[in-house]
Amino acid sequence: MENAVADLEKDRSRLGRSSTAERVADILRERIMEGFFRPGQRLSEEAITEALAVSRNTLRESFRLLGHERLLDHRLNRGVFVRVLSVADVADLYLVRRVLEVAAVRTRAGEAALAVIRETVAEAERAAAVDDWQAVGTANIRFHQAIVALNGSGRLDEAMRQLLAELRLVFHVMRNPRVLHEPFVARNRELLELMEAGRCEEAAAYLDVYLGDAERLLIRAYDPTG
Structure with missing residues (x-):
């Protein structure tokens, strides 16, 4: 503190x-x-x-x-x-994320938007290379903010800022942040490559699976025996 x-x-x-x-x-x-x-x-x-x-x-x-x-x-x-969030909060956050983010990647991204997303991916990769997993988590947050920005809605951007602040509180449930963040450094790069290629429906399907995997990982951290 x-x-x-x-x-x-x-x-x-x-x-x-x-x-x-x-x-x-x-x-x-x-x-x-x-x-x-x-x-x-x-x-x-x-x-x-x-x-x-x-x-x-x-x-x-x-x-x-x-x-x-x-x-x-x-x-x-x-x-x-x-605030300390619950498992129910996690499920609700990921429900909203699917609505906002999967819809966003179905829109073909322009070069300016892709440049922002590329920088967040590179930022995470640089932080991972020096084992700064808090910085990786922050870069991941910015990556998903940039994805939602593809919707072109200030209201959705504001909603996503609030949602991601809640989500960052959820991240603390992981005793080893590397376990949470490391797999998604490469997956963010893969999602970016699909978007760069204009393969929007494939990107949407990829992101839907990605979010499901992240949600399950966090929920298991709340109850490892579940």
Whole structure:
């Protein structure tokens, strides 16, 4: 918690002169997506307001916004905690992912969109080469954000940002993140190659299987005996 909060000081400049709860929420959501805050972790109002140089009222409003997004839990007389997701949450998240992502890859991607996706794949491969599995997870998140962006909908992009922040909390259930992320580094490359070749229906079928495999892997991590 201390390192994650201290690192927030770098984000002060993003708030500008008119800092708002929405901007603070954006920063905290992004940090959740990058894996800096863990499920069940208590968030210190004092530490975060100091790191971001914002008022407690602003921070509390941002906490409220992230609570509505199912990223934080407010516990009476105990404080604000990063949410712990359940197996049912995992199943629901993957249901929504199939709707958003499989539809997206059925659309032939333009060169600009493919360039963004290529960079996320390369980012994951570079991080994997140095065993930085947290960075691989972040690159994977960005890969799937870029896929949903193919739908061309700001509303879907926003929905995907919230969904992927929840998903990053699920990733923490894996004791060894390499087991989760390593297989999908190569699979992201394979999916990209199908998209580059314009083989949209094959890409959609490939992604459907891919998401099913990822979902089962995470659910097994919740209950290894199941």
